[in-house]
Amino acid sequence: MATKIIRSILRCKTNNFILKRWESSEKRVTVYDPFVTIPKKNKSSYLEAIKMYEAKTDFRRRGHVEFIYAALARMQEFGVQKDLDVYKALVDILPKGKFIPQNIFQAEFMHYPKQQQCTVDLLEQMEDNHVIPDTEMEQMLLNIFGRRGIPLRKFWRMMYWMPKFKNLSPWYLPDELPKDTLELAILAIQRITSVDAETRVDIWQTEEIEASLDKTWVVSAQSDAQKVLLAEQPLEEPLTVRGPFFVYLRDQVVNYFILFGKIRPEHVDNKDPDDVSNIEKPIGIPGVIGQSTLPATKCTVHEQDDGTIVSICATGTSSRDSLLSWIRLLEKYGNPLLSKIPVIFTLTAPSTDVSLQETQPAIKESKIATS
Numbered sequence: 001m002a003t004k005i006i007r008s009i010l011r012c013k014t015n016n017f018i019l020k021r022w023e024s025s026e027k028r029v030t031v032y033d034p035f036v037t038i039p040k041k042n043k044s045s046y047l048e049a050i051k052m053y054e055a056k057t058d059f060r061r062r063g064h065v066e067f068i069y070a071a072l073a074r075m076q077e078f079g080v081q082k083d084l085d086v087y088k089a090l091v092d093i094l095p096k097g098k099f100i101p102q103n104i105f106q107a108e109f110m111h112y113p114k115q116q117q118c119t120v121d122l123l124e125q126m127e128d129n130h131v132i133p134d135t136e137m138e139q140m141l142l143n144i145f146g147r148r149g150i151p152l153r154k155f156w157r158m159m160y161w162m163p164k165f166k167n168l169s170p171w172y173l174p175d176e177l178p179k180d181t182l183e184l185a186i187l188a189i190q191r192i193t194s195v196d197a198e199t200r201v202d203i204w205q206t207e208e209i210e211a212s213l214d215k216t217w218v219v220s221a222q223s224d225a226q227k228v229l230l231a232e233q234p235l236e237e238p239l240t241v242r243g244p245f246f247v248y249l250r251d252q253v254v255n256y257f258i259l260f261g262k263i264r265p266e267h268v269d270n271k272d273p274d275d276v277s278n279i280e281k282p283i284g285i286p287g288v289i290g291q292s293t294l295p296a297t298k299c300t301v302h303e304q305d306d307g308t309i310v311s312i313c314a315t316g317t318s319s320r321d322s323l324l325s326w327i328r329l330l331e332k333y334g335n336p337l338l339s340k341i342p343v344i345f346t347l348t349a350p351s352t353d354v355s356l357q358e359t360q361p362a363i364k365e366s367k368i369a370t371s
Helices: 002-011 014-028 043-056 064-073 084-091 104-108 113-128 135-145 150-166 181-195 224-231 320-332 356-366
Strands: 200-205 217-222 239-249 252-261 307-315 343-347
Touching: 043 064, 043 084, 064 084, 064 113, 084 113, 084 135, 113 135, 113 150, 135 150, 181 200, 181 217, 181 239, 181 252, 181 307, 217 320, 224 307, 252 320, 307 320, 320 343
Parallel strands: 239 343
Antiparallel strands: 200 217, 217 307, 239 252, 252 307
């Protein structure tokens, strides 16, 4: 009986045999992702999925590398990409003591490379999300990979550099950025205009202008020195509104616009700096102490090579109409020269177009030219 079975096996074609074997094995393959079936996606449900995996597997934790990679890919979906407890729960999945190298050759040739690379990728994701590990994670990595493991070396480098860079930026941002666009715009404008400590940030509503179409907010920044620079602009030279430009607050982006004036000509001074026979009196601060006009030389940070920055703003819609309302609000609050000088809008990609028929009376009233 046994010989008949062997003969029948040997007589059948190998191709058919392999094909049938492949078809039968393909039907048994199933992919199960525990993070997809969870209805509520939050931190507690994420940790519950990790506990379910630990409860179903034995002490060897089969498939732990694949599970960790799947969990890392789903972090942003659950909103836990910046939570240290979640990363420690994923590290705790790895078996303890098995991956510790026993000699120098195992240590240098990356003992269990798949598991070590998975842990390094986890630490790199922590670094990308600005999550600083603690001493408990160091002890966990020490128990899993030993002192010579590559993940522990990565941990030590992170603990050296990340605390140094955490508070290095002079512009403070909260741990969780506000979701309100107005508050984000205020933080962005304050960061941009921090170069001048006297800059004042105002929040206006376009509803103050009767001819405005977009009913939105305007965050405008201007200092006293910029008001003097604007007052010194010649009437025949138009101002220019340029933008939108972009400023990033972590993963959030804010559009802002700049009102440029004419570049003042460079002053040529042929006087001998060593001549002390006729020492002039200091001119003081323009508009505050001494004369109210600006000196001949460029002395403010607002005077750049491509133009003089006289104001900066961010609006809720970033449209032409909201910027037109911004110009009228600047005229209303301390810049009367804007009623006599033309303004050119050079928007690269405006959000909406302004109806010229409805805004024509307002343009006539404030004598602002748009293009």
